[in-house]
Each structure stands twice: as C-alpha cells, then as structure tokens.
Amino acid sequence: MKVAVASFEFEGNSLSLRVARREDFERLGIFSGAAMLEMAAGKQLALTGGLDVLTTESVSIEPIVLARCVSGGHVEDSFFEDMKARITDGVAAAMPLDGVYLALHGAMICGTEKDPEGVIISAVRRTLNDPDIPIAVSLDLHAHVTPRMARDAQIIVGYETYPHVDAYQTGAKAAGFLLRALRGDIRPVTRIRKYNAIVPVLGGATLGDEPMAQVAAIARTAEAEGRALSASYFPVQPWLDMADVGITGLAVTDGDPDAADAVAQDVLDAIWDRRREFELPAMTPQEAVTAAVAAEGRTLIVDAPDSMGAGAQGDSPALLAALLDVAPDTAAAVYIVDPAAAQKAQEIGEGQTAEFLIGASQDDRWFKPLSVRATVHRLGDGKFTYKGGPASGATTSTGLTAVLKVGGVRIVAGSFPFYEHMDEHYAANGIDIADCKIVSFKNLMNYRKLLGPGVQYIALHGPGGAPLRLQDVDWTHRLRPFWPADDMATPAPAPDCSD
Ligand SMILES: [Zn+2]
Structure with a gap:
C-alpha cells in the first residue's frame, strides 16, 4: 500500500497585520522527501506520530512536503498557491495511491483564501479522482473546521489537549484510522456541527476540571462507549473575522453519518453549555x-x-x-x-x-x-x-x-x-x-x-x-447574533461558506 504524507501548518489571525512569507516558513524549515522524514523523526509533531504509525512493512510512504511557521496574520497568497501545487503535484506524481495523510493546523488564512485547509483537502481529493481513497487529517484544537473539510476527508482528528501536549498522539490516531481503512476494517466518515459562537482562548485549558477538560471527558466517553471512533472539539481560534468561524463538535464513525452527527452535536453542546466559564480574570x-x-x-x-x-x-x-x-x-x-x-x-x-x-x-x-x-x-x-x-x-x-x-x-x-x-x-x-x-x-x-x-x-x-474581550472587537464579517456579543438563549448555527 502506498500513502502520501504532507504537513502545512499555520494559524492565522485577522487582527494581525503580520504576513507569513516563504522566508518566515523557512525559519522553521521547509522540507521534502528524505529530508522531511529526517526532520520529523524523533519530534513530537503530529506528522511524526502519523509517520511512526504508517511506517509498517505493508505501507510505502511518499513524503511530499513539511512547512510550518509561527502564528501570524495571514499567509501570502503566492506562497499558499505554491504549497498547494506542491502538495497536489506530489500526490499526482505518487499515484496510484491507497491513502493520504495531511498534518494541518486548520486555522490558516491567506490574503484571498479564507478556507485554505479546505481548499487543499479538496484539491487533493480532485487529484486522487476517487471519492473512496481515504484522506486522514490531523488538526490543532483551535482549527476552523469547515463543511468542505469534512466532506472531502473521511478522517479528521483534533488535538485533545490544551496546552497542546498530544500533537504526536493526534497524528498517530489519525494515521491509525487511515491504516484500518486501508485494510478494509472500517469505512470512516466525518461530520461536524458548529455554532456562531467564539470563546476566549485563555480559559480553554483541558487541565484539571476546567470547562474544556469537561468537554474532553464527554468526547472520550463517546469514544469509550463506541458511539464514535473519534470525537473532537474545536473551541476555535477566535480572532478570525469570518462569518463561518465558530465553536465546533466533530465525530468520525464507521460508516454511520447520523451517529457521527449526533456525537458531534453532543460535543458542540458541551462547549456551548460552558461558554460563560471560559472568561478568566485579567488586569491592566x-x-x-x-x-x-x-x-x-x-x-x-x-x-x-x-x-x-x-x-x-x-x-x-x-x-x-x-x-x-x-x-x-x-x-x-x-x-x-x-x-x-x-x-x-x-x-x-x-x-x-x-x-x-x-x-x-x-x-x-x-x-x-x-x-x-x-x-x-x-x-x-x-x-x-x-x-x-x-x-x-x-x-x-x-x-x-x-x-x-x-x-x-x-x-x-x-x-x-x-x-x-x-x-x-x-x-x-x-x-x-x-x-x-x-x-x-x-x-x-x-x-x-x-x-x-x-x-x-x-x-x-x-x-x-x-x-481577551471578543465582544469588543470591531468585527467586519461576523454575523449577528453571535456569542459573546449577543446573549442568546438559543445558539445560532454557523453558516456554511464552503464553495
Ligand atoms: Zn492551538
């Protein structure tokens, strides 16, 4: 079996003027082929976890590209287009393929493109030209997950922890499902549910009994009870000024989209129910x-x-x-x-x-x-x-x-x-x-x-x-009503802005 692997990670912020260019990615290094495998080896990256799981006798790995950069405003359009082409060209050159693993952040924005990861996943899907070849994706817990991503990737898994200490395990989890799908043991399907709500990142730790730790426990229970292969929660990078950004629940099930919808909804409601608890005290x-x-x-x-x-x-x-x-x-x-x-x-x-x-x-x-x-x-x-x-x-x-x-x-x-x-x-x-x-x-x-x-x-x-105070930001694109600017008793679903 042959699996192509790529990683392109960046977290955007609409309020930041910082533009991430090629040289900014080069500071952490851009790697391909054998150099990419060498760089990832022994790290705690999601990519490393994915590679370690896929490195079995029955899988041949096609390493395409690895590029990461510190968070910033947005990625320069030309660099994004170049990376997208590099990934799809790499997939095309490696075909026929049995699967693809992508280690992404999920909250990238570009000058023009507002759903870059969705665009990349869809471009890979089009290149594969087969809806049944599994694509597995690992994401940061602050990812802005879009319906397009869930449509074109069978497997999406988010980090479980914040502080993020499980990137490696997340990559391993996503790749583990990919391997099981390749062997024909499961037919994974991913569904998301999303509300037009954002919560402060500072209060989003999964430590102790903090609100996100309680959400995490609900997701782990859904997995333990076999209601989903994987359940993920995305309290989302809130400083993305886009109509479709919001807290998200996600689930992967074995061929049961309705069950995935139900678990995604449970996880989403678990975040929504605790929305007031994310605000921590702060001083001037x-x-x-x-x-x-x-x-x-x-x-x-x-x-x-x-x-x-x-x-x-x-x-x-x-x-x-x-x-x-x-x-x-x-x-x-x-x-x-x-x-x-x-x-x-x-x-x-x-x-x-x-x-x-x-x-x-x-x-x-x-x-x-x-x-x-x-x-x-x-x-x-x-x-x-x-x-x-x-x-x-x-x-x-x-x-x-x-x-x-x-x-x-x-x-x-x-x-x-x-x-x-x-x-x-x-x-x-x-x-x-x-x-x-x-x-x-x-x-x-x-x-x-x-x-x-x-x-x-x-x-x-x-x-x-x-x-910290998201309600005070002068948003241009967010739709009203949204939490926390509007104190609604009933949450509004986030719109689908995918093409
Ligand atoms: Zn994060």
Missing part, C-alpha cells in the same frame, strides 16, 4: 505590576493581547511601560519584538547606553513606541532549542537579539515573533527567570508549565492583536 498592565510587586514569590505576567502564539506581533510595550512606571528597580524580564532596537544595540555595542524607541515596531494601531534610556547588556543571534512541546529538540531563532537593561528590568529585544514554549528564549539570552520577580510571557497557555509553588500568574487585558 499597571494593576498587574502593582499586584505582582506586592505578591510573594515570582509572578508571570501573561501579555495575552500581544500573544505571539495567537498571531499577535509581540511588539506591545504596554507592560514595559507599566514596569518602568510602577517598579523600575524590580528584577523583571520582558521579550519584545523590535528589530530596530536589536540592530541599534548591535551597532553601539555591549556596555553602551543610549536612547531607544521600543515597541509598536510592527503595528502602531494599538500603541506608540516608548522612549527608554537603556544600557546594552548582551548581544546575541537569538538561536535557541526547544526543550519540550511539539517541536522539542528543534532549533529556532528570534533573529538578531539584544538584551537592554533599565534599572532592574531586562528587555530582550528580538527581531521576530516566535512560539514560546517555556523560558528557553530567556535562558538563551543569559536570563535565569528564577532571578526575576516578574517575567512577561506572550503566550496563552504554555506559561502554565512554569507555574508552581511560589510562582503565580496574572493575565493582562487591553488592546492588541489577540484581545
């Missing part, structure tokens, strides 16, 4: 710094509205301004995307003091740059290696990077946004966060891995590319 930067200084131990301040993992630019100086205003002598560390500040620091050299304009370097809609007299504490190339998470062991870079010091505050000015995992980026720049009273993070979930005795967190609210 001034309030947060004041509270952190007064608190025992170390406080991680989660700059949620500027979360790079959610597609924001990572260039907000709001927390830095509050630190310099309220607690300039407190030992603190912040990361901020500011290539010009990093460049200027490189030019004047370590130990030199100068006036820097910091922040709002990528997007001046929310903030103005902050004028700061700082000393260049350390210079670097921004390279670091992930010590865990899906890309564990992979090396990435924040580009030209400089640590600037003002009082007790160390400002890590990097050239690019990146996926924060834990504190690898601070350690790489000589900062041990154990020495800090306050540390800033620009992600919505991974910071939780650093919590523990004597370490608490405070989330920020305010303007930015990933604002």
